[in-house]
Amino acid sequence: MRKSFQICLLGMLVVLPACQQHDCVVNNSASSPLQIEATVANHGMSRTLVHADGKTSFTDGDQIGLFMSDVPQPIAWTLTGGVWQPERSLFWPNQTDAFDFFAYYPYESEAAEQTSVPMPDLSLQTGKVTDLGRYDFLTAHKQCTYSDNSGKVVFSGDAAFKHMYCLLMVTLVKEEGDAETTLNTAHFEGTDFFTKHIYNFDVPGMQKPDDASSVNALDLNLSEVIPEEGVQIAVLINPTQVEVDLDFSITYSRNGESLRASTTALGNRIFVGGNCYKYKIVIQKGKLVIEGSEITDWNTEENLGDIIVNDELVRE
Numbered sequence: 234m235r236k237s238f239q240i241c242l243l244g245m246l247v248v249l250p251a252c253q254q255h256d257c258v259v260n261n262s263a264s265s266p267l268q269i270e271a272t273v274a275n276h277g278m279s280r281t282l283v284h285a286d287g288k289t290s291f292t293d294g295d296q297i298g299l300f301m302s303d304v305p306q307p308i309a310w311t312l313t314g315g316v317w318q319p320e321r322s323l324f325w326p327n328q329t330d331a332f333d334f335f336a337y338y339p340y341e342s343e344a345a346e347q348t349s350v351p352m353p354d355l356s357l358q359t360g361k362v363t364d365l366g367r368y369d370f371l372t373a374h375k376q377c378t379y380s381d382n383s384g385k386v387v388f389s390g391d392a393a394f395k396h397m398y399c400l401l402m403v404t405l406v407k408e409e410g411d412a413e414t415t416l417n418t419a420h421f422e423g424t425d426f427f428t429k430h431i432y433n434f435d436v437p438g439m440q441k442p443d444d445a446s447s448v449n450a451l452d453l454n455l456s457e458v459i460p461e462e463g464v465q466i467a468v469l470i471n472p473t474q475v476e477v478d479l480d481f482s483i484t485y486s487r488n489g490e491s492l493r494a495s496t497t498a499l500g501n502r503i504f505v506g507g508n509c510y511k512y513k514i515v516i517q518k519g520k521l522v523i524e525g526s527e528i529t530d531w532n533t534e535e536n537l538g539d540i541i542v543n544d545e546l547v548r549e
Contacts, residue, residue, distance in 0.1 A: 298340035300347050300434065302332045307350075309340045328379035334386050335434040338371040338394060348433045349440075352397070355427040355469055360419060360453040362467040369469065370397045372432060397432065397439060398469040400509040405483065406463035408517045414459045415486045419466055422450040422480040423500060426470040439471065439506070459485075459516070472506035479504075485516065 293314065298307035309320040326332070335347060343351045353368040371394040375386050388394060401421070407414040427448040430439045457464055479500025484493045499512060 295338075296340035297336055297338045298345060298350070300335040305346055307337075307340065307345050307347075325379050325384065328384075331376055331378045334375045334377070334388075336373045336375075336388060336394070337432065338369075348435050349442075350432040350434070352430045352432055352439070354429055355398070355471070356429075356448045356451060358427075358451060358453075358468055360455065360466045360468055362465055365400075365467055365469065368398075370432070371395060372397060372434070372437070374434070374437070396507045397472075399472050399504045399506060401466075401468045401470060401479075402509060402511045403466040403468075403481070404463045404511075404513045405459060405466070406513065406515050407459045407461075408515060409461075411516075412488050414516060416455050416457050416459055416464050417484045417486060417491075419453045419455060420450065420480070420482045420495075421453075421468055421470070423470065423477050424449055424473075426479075427451050428471060430471060463513075470504060473504045476501055476503050 294311065296309050296311045298309055300307050311318055311320070337350055339353070341351060345351060352370050355368055358364065358368055373388040373392055373394040375388055375392040377386055403419075405416060425441065425447050427450070428441055429445050429448070430441055432438070433440050451468060453466065453468075455464070455466075477500055478497050479502075480495065480497050481499050482493060482495030484491060486492070494516070499510075504510070
């Protein structure tokens with residue numbers, strides 16, 4: 234059964250306070266199960282299942298990781314049969330103190346600490362909207378006491394899960410009445426756009442590890458005939474702190490010819506985490522027209538104007 238990205242995790246949380254992993258005092262919390270409610274800020278396309286209307290849902294087997302104050306390792310919660318289950322039974326340390334809860338999605342078995350949560354490898358993307366769920370990364374933070382909401386930690390409102398990456402949505406449309414056009418490849422390039430990062434909840438923010446190799450380009454093999462409604466390419470990139478160029482190019486075939494078109498006009502901006510950057514591109518004879526583009530935070534929209542780029546014949 235599919236559940237929307239509004240979840241209630243019912244279970245018993247035993248979190249070890251500043252003491253060691255033994256001899257903790259439960260303070261009557263054992264009879265008070267922890268409940269977690271979580272929503273995604275600005276409902277848009279996220280990691281799990283993406284529907285035609287852009288809404289998302291969890292499916293069985295999805296996992297989130299949960300940290301609590303003074304607990305260095307995350308607790309995994311898995312959706313099983315429509316119910317979220319913790320990897321082991323845990324309890325509140327007490328019902329009086331305030332605790333910080335940090336959550337992220339997706340949880341992976343790779344070792345994680347509160348200061349270094351591994352993020353998905355963006356260099357493995359396929360460009361398909363339906364595959365976004367494999368690479369999206371969400372985080373949430375909530376500080377509360379047991380009595381704030383009857384033992385419930387609520388990740389909603391300002392504390393809702395938020396997207397950390399930027400989403401590029403490129404829709405390629407052939408000119409009306411044009412011959413059959415096959416999109417062969419797409420290429421995205423920008424400084425550190427696809428470099429592996431970690432997430433640090435203490436800062437908080439994304440960080441490039443010192444030993445991480447820069448990955449600046451992503452090549453997609455698509456081999457797809459462009460229908461009347463167009464082909465949509467969806468790619469996640471790392472946010473930037475300064476204005477950077479985004480190089481985009483495609484190769485395609487029409488009337489037995491192989492053609493190529495490219496542009497740098499999509500970039501020269503700061504790419505903000507959690508924003509979606511949309512471009513509509515019409516493939517015309519002799520030129521590539523970016524007919525419309527907009528920035529969204531996966532809810533609001535802003536029109537960026539048109540960009541026209543010439544294509545070129547690819548010599549075999």
